[in-house]
Amino acid sequence: MADQKETPDLFSEAYAKSQDEQDPLSSFRDQFIIPTISDLHAKTLKPSSQDQPQSCTYLCGNSLGLQPRLTSKYQQDYLQTWATKGVYGHFTEIEDSNLAPWLHVDDDVIGDVCEIVGAKKNEVAVMQTLTANLHLAMASFYRPTEKRWKIIIEGKAFPSDHYAVESQLLHHNKDPSTSMILLEPTDPDNPILTTQHILATTDEHASSTALLLLPGIQFYTGQFFDIATITAHAQKHGILVGWDLAHAAGNLPLKLHDWNVDFAAWCSYKYLNCGPGSIGGLFVHEKHCAVSATAEKGKPGYTRRLSGWWGSNKSSRFAMENVFTPIAGAGGWQLSNPSVADMTALRASLDIFNKTSMIALRKKSLALTGYLETLLQQLDMEKTFSIITPSDPEQRGAQLSLRLASGLLDHVMAVLEQKGVVVDERRPDVIRVAPAPLYNSWTDVLRFVRVFKEACDEASSQKEGSTETSIMVEGGKEDKGWSEIK
Structure with a gap:
């Protein structure tokens, strides 16, 4: 009789380490700076004095990615160019630097960004910030008419998206209370928006809707929307479709x-690891990007947009003739020359992405997030927390959102922080955990689950004690003995 393989103990360090050793992408972890626990708790920037300080367990790349080691080297090259070349840095090719002359920093990164978002080179511009790019896109693609003026978004949209849509409506003298169609879950206890519900709502308001704007991945639940299906369905009704890819760019292919998306925008400080508030990106499908040399009288010959000098043709950019000739492509939506410091951080990150592929990163991400889900399910703590992210791996990225029982969040987060486990919270009761495949490991996931269980047990025990105290005290005279003991 053949020997049966023993079922591995998924909660053992030996198992987690064996998975890390077999991980073909494990070497990428060394290309990032992982804060130590002591440095996280320190109030100064002075490095830890410990001989071998313990690294924190960082699972917060969905909020802010870790710093690549290349970033400081590239930033130093940029600063040295500025220091030694001054204004000539715009045009001078530096032989011992990976950085392009400042005049071409945007063009230098476009091809690599296109690989990440699945676009042609003429469809992407690296520019501005996420919300600014959404506004610039809506200035072109939200053109309300007497018959079509509504905008469909999710009811729990990230506040910045909600503000942007609301202000666009107000800018066109539309009442947000009647012009903003909010997608709400059909089940109040389940925050997931099904594709069918989105399509049905689109059908219901199709004749009066001008624009549909949704996130690729929902920030709160971690749900990955079916971009292709939703886009095609809305466009059949003549609705323009835009996507906020803040949590999707660099997360999954x-x-x-x-997918024939009309426009999309994203940031670069989450899974793209470019630093807080770093430069954003804009996608405009090539069908909207043509520039006609023979425009009709009174028409510009290109999709209307808010214009700036960096969006004008490079050959005439410095002619100072005040004749806007837009770049054919998404580059024509650019306004000012981009921050070279931001572009330098992006270049450093892209040089890491270029050593692998989004397909390889997605393969690891599915395994890593699946491991996290399995461990959490085996904790058997249904009364303490639930996973609100879809269980279908195709409907999520690298994030699992955990909804805690009422009253546990503050204590759980305090324990995680004290133990050097970095995740983030969304009040009143959700913790978001994001194992980023570029730098996170199976060992990271295991340590999180262990500390998380400890934190939940402690928080639950404290809550039960507080409840019991409250009940006994409310009992009045019969509970006098309890108050004396306390």
């Missing part, structure tokens, strides 16, 4: 051109 995207195919914006193939």
Whole structure:
């Protein structure tokens, strides 16, 4: 009789380490700076004095990615160029630097960004910030008419998206209370928006809707929307479709051109690891990007947009003739020359992405997030927390959102922070955990689950004690003995 393989103990350090040793992408972890626990708790920037300080367990790349080691080297090259070349840095090719002359920093990164979002080179511009790019896109693609003026978004949209849509409506003298269609879950206890519900709502308001704007991945639940299906369905009704890809870019493979998305925008400080508030990106499908040399009288010959000098053709950019000739492509939506410091951080990150592929990163991400889900399910703590992210791996990225029982969040987060486990919270009761495949490991996931269980047990025990105290005290005279003991 053949020997049966023993079922591995998923909660053992030996198992987690064996998975890390077999991980073909494990070497990427060394290309990032992982804060130590002592440095996280310190109030100064002075490095830890410990001989071998313990690294924190960082699972917060969905909020802010870790710093690549290349970033400081590239930033030093940029600063040295500025220091030694001054204004000539715009045009001078530096032989011992990976950085392009400042005049071409945007063009230098476009091809690599297109690989990440699934676009053609003429469909992407690296510019501005996420919300600014959404506004710039809506200035072109939200054109309300007497018959079509509504905008469909999710009811629990990230506040910045909600503000942007609301202000666009107000800018066009539309009442947000009647012009903003909010997608709400059909089940109040389940925050997931099904594709069918989105399509049905689109059908219901199709004749009066001008624009549909949704997130690729929902920030709160971690749900990955079916971009291709939703886009195609809305466009059949003549609705323009835009996507906020803040939590999707660099997280999982995207195919914006193939999915026929009208426009999209994203940031670069989450899974793209470019630093807080770093530069954003804009996608405009090539069908909207043509520039006609023979425009009709009174028409510009290109999709209307808010214009700036960096969006004008490079050959005439410095002619100072005040004749806007837009770049054919998404580059024509650029305004000012981009921050070279931001572009330098992006270049450092892209040089890491270029050593692998989004397909390889997605493969690891599915395994790593699946391991996290399995461990959490085996804790058997249904009364303490639930996973609100879809269980189908195709409907999520690298994030699992955990909804805690009422009253546990503050204590759980305090224990995690004290133990050097970095995740983030969304009040009143959700913890978001994001194992980023570029730098996170199976060992990271195991340590999180262990500390999380400890934190939940402690918080639950404290809550039960507080409840018991409250009940006994409310009992009045019969509970006098309890108050004396306390």
